[in-house]
Structure formats: structure tokens, C-alpha cells
Amino acid sequence: MLPSQKSLIDHRIYTIALRKMPEFLEVFNxxxxxxxxxxxxxxxxxxxxxxxxxxxxxHLWGYDDLADYENRCRARDTHSDFGAYLKASGHLITAxxxxxxxxxxxxxxx
Numbered sequence: 001m002l003p004s005q006k007s008l009i010d011h012r013i014y015t016i017a018l019r020k021m022p023e024f025l026e027v028f029n030x031x032x033x034x035x036x037x038x039x040x041x042x043x044x045x046x047x048x049x050x051x052x053x054x055x056x057x058x059h060l061w062g063y064d065d066l067a068d069y070e071n072r073c074r075a076r077d078t079h080s081d082f083g084a085y086l087k088a089s090g091h092l093i094t095a096x097x098x099x100x101x102x103x104x105x106x107x108x109x110x
Contacts, residue, residue, distance in 0.1 A: 006062025007103045008069055009044065014057045015095040021048065021055060024092040028057070031085035036061075039075040069100065 016024045036043070044060035063069040076082060 005103055006044075006064060008063040008065060009101045009103070010061040010063065010069060011099040011101055012059050012061075013097040013099075014093050015053070016055045016057055017092055017094050018055060020092045021057070024057065024089060027085065027088045027092065031081070031088055035076060035079045035082050035085065039079055040072050066100075 014024075040061050044062050046060075047058040049056035049058070063072065
């Protein structure tokens with residue numbers, strides 16, 4: 001693990017309804033991102049699929065440990081504005097995958 005990296009990564013994949021990616025990105029940017037920045041902090045990145053399964057939106061968030069993840073997710077889920085995003089995006093998302101992946105120390109990179 002590099003010194004600047006978080007030890008736990010929340011790797012989320014949302015499958016978006018066909019031809020609805022622009023609408024989803026607008027809803028996400030407008031309604032979700034302000035809440036996520038306030039509760040989860042800065043993301044590691046946002047991506048859309050290029051090769052492989054299509055219509056997928058991926059975002060990555062870093063955490064210090066499982067307790068940090070649980071605390072920040074609880075803050076997100078109980079935020080008064082988060083429900084508006086869930087309501088506005090429900091018809092756009094056809095599937096969601098959430099993975100928690102942990103960093104490993106690679107001696108040659110340390």
C-alpha cells in the first residue's frame with residue numbers, strides 16, 4: 001500500500017437503464033454529489049464502462065478502516081437531503097454492486 005492510499009475502498013457499480021446515463025449523471029451530480037462530498041469526503045474517482053458490460057457507472061471512495069466506512073455511510077444514509085437523490089434515481093438504476101476491497105502491502109512498492 002502506498003502511504004497516501006486508504007486501506008479500505010468502497011467500489012460501487014451501478015447499472016443504468018439503457019440510454020439513461022446522461023439523466024442519471026445529472027441527477028447524481030445535482031442531488032447525490034453534494035451529500036456525498038459532505039458525508040463521505042472526496043471520492044477516489046468516477047468512471048463509466050468502456051469495454052465489457054455497458055451502461056455502468058463506477059465510483060470509488062476510500063476509508064481508513066471498517067469503522068470509518070460505517071460511520072460515514074451512516075451519515076450519508078441519514079442525511080436529510082439523501083432521500084431526494086434516492087427518489088429521483090430509482091427508475092434509472094437497474095442494478096447495484098457494492099464491494100469493499102482492502103489494500104495489500106506490496107514490498108517492492110513500499
